[in-house]
Amino acid sequence: MTVLRSQYDVLLLDLDGTLYAGAHAIPGTQSALGQGSQALYYVTNNASRSPSDVSAHLTELGFDSVDDRVVTSSQTAARLLAERVAPGSAVLVVGTEALADEVTRVGLRPVREFAESPVAVVQGHSTATDWSILAEACLAIRAGALWVAANLDTTLPSERGLVLGNGSMVAALRAATKVEPLVAGKPAAPLMNDALLRSGCTKPLVVGDRLDTDIEGAHAVSIDSLLVLTGVSTPTDVLRAPLEQHPTYIAATLDALNQPAALSKVGTDSKWTISASGTALVVDGPMVGDETSLLRALAPVAWEHPAFETVEASDADVQRVVDSWLA
Known part of the structure; x- marks a missing residue:
């Protein structure tokens, strides 16, 4: 195979x-x-680090990485800005110095205050983002500045669990300005x-x-x-x-x-017979293989019947697994 x-x-x-x-x-x-x-x-x-910093981190963790194989939303955000504003224009940066450096690399001038007359705002993840810089960005966007968001991830995985992502900070500016940003990232x-x-x-x-x-x-x-x-x-x-x-x-x-x-292909597992009955998905067959196999088999039927409310299984172990997912 x-x-x-x-x-x-x-x-x-x-x-x-x-x-x-x-x-x-x-x-x-x-x-x-x-x-x-x-x-x-x-x-x-994640626009908080430079490609070289990301590559160095990957190498430290044991991954095969070089700088030019790291593609970040900060690079893409800077490209989008350069395509839309005049060279040398002031861009208000909500994010790290790594994001500001990408703005500089495309021939634009990073600033941190509305008083410097920015024609655009670029926003990326930073643990130091606070009310003050968001207020500067709000003033700029409300004055008509182009707004580019590196990404809209509302959360970010950490070793302690999910924490605030850039999208949560973007949501604050969206609420304050009633403007939608141009988005660079996935x-x-x-x-x-x-x-x-x-x-x-x-x-x-x-x-x-x-x-x-x-x-x-x-x-x-x-x-x-x-x-x-x-x-x-x-x-x-x-x-x-x-x-x-x-x-x-x-x-x-x-x-x-x-x-x-x-x-791993979705929908190719034939260990179970799965159908829809009313608002329930019905799974017939014993628990064979791992839970992910069951998910791959169940997903296409769930997608065909998005209004399903319950999953009913003939096997107790299968029922236990799907109940844990839907709890």
């Missing part, structure tokens, strides 16, 4: 929740990635298009832990995707996912890349 990764020439890998959580690698990820010849590109919505297409262009790939695979960014981002540029259940998205999220968030493959860990593709 064909190994999953062998069908692709490039893996476009998410970072937070896929390769690591906070400062620590997710167990087994380094080994899983090291078993193939595909080019690895690291595509991250699930919007600009970041994914930059990754595709830089990698020069012909058959890429997106790998990530979030349906609403990684998988939807893959849909935005019409390429295959693998959802790993090591980060944000849960089995319940999978069962309730809208069309634009349906992954090609689902796996518990990244080691699925080195296993036969059919073992």
Whole structure:
């Protein structure tokens, strides 16, 4: 049987929740990635660090990385700005110095105050974002400045659990200005298009832990995707996912890349007979294999019947698993 990764020439890998959580690698990820010849590109919505810092962190954690294979939303956000405002224009930066450096690299002038007459605002994740800088950005946006958000992730995985992401700070400015930003990162297409262009790939695979960014981002540029259940998205999220968030493959860990593709492909598992009856999904068959196998089999039927309310199983162990997902 064909190994999953062998069908692709490039893996476009998410970072937070896929390769690591906070400062620590997710167990087994380094080994899983090291078993193939595909080019690895690291595509991250997190705009808080420079590509070189991200690459150094990956190397410290045992991943094979070089700077030019790191594609960040800060780079894409800066490109979007440069395409829309005049060279040398002032851009108010809500984010880290790494984001400000990307603004400088495209020939624009980063500032931190509305008094410097910015024509645009760029916003990326920073743990130091506070009311003061959000107020400066609010004034600029309300005065007509172009607003570019690096990403809209409301949460960010850490070793302690989910914490505030850039999208939560974007939501504050959206509420205060009634303006929608131009978005650089996943699930919007600009970041994914930059990754595709830089990698020069012909058959890429997106790998990530979030349906609403990684998988939807893959849909935005019409390429295959693998959802790993090591980060944000849960089995319940999978069962309730809208069309634009349906992954090609689902796996518990990244080691699925080195296993036969059919073992991770959604809808190929025939261990169970699954149907719909009224508002219930009905699963017939014993609990064979792991829970992710059951999820891959159940998901297509759930997607066809998005209004389902319950899952009824003939086997007690299957019922226990689906009850734990839907609790």
